[in-house]
Amino acid sequence: MAMKIGTDHFKERVEHGINDSFMRGAVAGAQNSMGVRRQTATEELGNWEEWRSHGEEIRQHVLANLDYYLEQLSENVAKRGGHVFFAQTAEQANDYIKGVVTKKNAKKVVKAKSMVTEEISLNKTLEEAGCSVVETDLGEYILQVDDHDPPSHIVVPALHKNKEQIRDVFTKKLGYQKTEKPEELAWHAREMLRQEYLTADIGITGCNFAVAETGSFSLVTNEGNADLVTSLPKTQITVMGMERLVPTFEEMEVLVSLLTRSAVGQKLTSYITVLTGPREEHDVDGPEEFHLVIVDNGRSKILGGEFQSVLQCIRCAACINVCPVYRHVGGHSYGSIYSGPIGAVLSPLLGGYDEYKELPYASTLCGACTDVCPVKIPLHQLLHKHRQVIVEQEGKAPISEKLVMKAYGLGAASPMLYKLGTKIAPAAMNPFTVGDRISKGPGPLKAWTEIREFPAPNKERFRDWFKNREKGGKES
């Protein structure tokens, strides 16, 4: 699966999302419960802001010295007997991995969840090389069994499916005969996958954080699948986006703590595994051969530019879990494996504006994403920046904000929504603000402000509205 998912156009995807009522219920429920968990886990620390600042300074330091740390990492991986391949493009990464697979005459690959391998369409390459590929993360496995349904969330990939749908897929494809109870479904997957781990030739993983000083890398999961993927097959290939590293174990633990609290509201997930090189002499489990593939694939173009801070991302999905647009349209609407606010910023950078120019408009610019980001990426400002670039390049916006808001079903009905609309782009709004009133606003405000004046954007307004909506309220 490439970064791009589906062939529908933006508007069709959004329409499809809005009309899928199960999906919308699931997304809303997920946002609520993950949001509460994240909030509890971050508030209990008492000084979350300081944690975020520390996360930010670590990520910024690494990006500023990225070549230094990558060199150090590669030296230390090689010292421990690992092979490092630097891939500037997806093709280079795929070719290298294909080379390893062919040399090993591998027939079966087990994989632990990894966004970057999706981004470079690794599975397709492996299958073309005559290898069967088995995804072992439960969510990914479900999607794979269902004829490669695309993921809709970067942490919970099968979020858009309900248990009955999963049962039906298992029944049809795997001869499953039990009920739709999640325990029974999960147990079935466990039994099926056990055999796969034990018979696989190669294990492939992503990388949460590599550690330059020791040549190590860490994997963060709850299921334990990554551990079996890295314990049983004889050859292991780990693929990482080039920015996913830290200087030492000390920074690694800080980022892991930020990640697990922000992603799933856990202090730590069940399994955090730190691997260094292949197995040692006389070890029985662990890979005999270890390859680390470090992927650029467009990242160096982001580096040094005005979007550099997006490379601070640790893929926790907290921004997705608070985004009102994601809530409304679901992950597939973004047409990219990276959805939500992070997807709306990152996809146009990695995949180009031609493909993704609507995405920066898939936002109310309410700033909720920026507020929760554990490494302080100014997401809504980056979205705004994208819009400026797009307008500069094209002379006009690809789709008017009014249409977008309407497409999301957000701007359609109530005047209250236009109050929400006032939060759109404080920067763009300023020229229209007279005192605390707006006279003529852009985008969705335009029609409205033509007939009446508005209160000026208020950062709290959207949040109030959102909270109120959660309580079932109709007006802010």
Next chain:
Amino acid sequence: MTGTIHNRETFLSQIASSLGRSRLSSGVTDPEWKHRPQDQVLQDATPDELVDILKTQCLKIHTSLVITDAKKLPETLHEVVANYGGGPIVTWKDERFSKWGLEPLMKKEWPSQKLEVYEWDHTKGAENIRQAEKANVGITISEMTLAESGTVVLFSDKDKGRTVSFLPATYIALVPKSTIVPRITQAARKLRELHHSGKQVASCVNFITGPSNSADIELNLVVGVHGPVKATYIVIDDL
């Protein structure tokens, strides 16, 4: 046995040029961070308080916690194993088991009660994995234990197979009280110190926090997915 590095210079030069400077190959020292919130967490907790925190956290991670002392350890371990339905059992090969008086239990009592016990033996190669795969209980020892998150830390080596803690249906960690530290911060520092003292970091360091679980189906929590379904920590008062 050194590995290989391919295509590095072109790749890193591209990065340097994006950053608008020449290639940086040396001279980056340990940064002075402005913020260090991690040091403050539980910094004044006494060993007993840390045990209490660990105990409370275990409730949240679906893990049983039993506190015992060196004398009662064999009895406690036997009970926990019996509760999990007995053998087959797989353990690391580790001197500490006999130091803690577990040898009679593991080598005599259990076998005489027809509880199969397999001790990791690297000379037997893949047989170890077959044994771990069919085992009902896996037993290992925590090198460092993190009170805040309820985490045990394991270092792999030839006598300490990685899969002992993953393949069996249930998992027991022996936790010397002296290994309990506030949080992962102290463990990370210790790993770094080990590295600086010239020791190789184990090829696999596992931070394990309770049994395996997943929320991938409608966000319903399912405990026991690819790894163990149940977990118990036995805290041994060694202070």
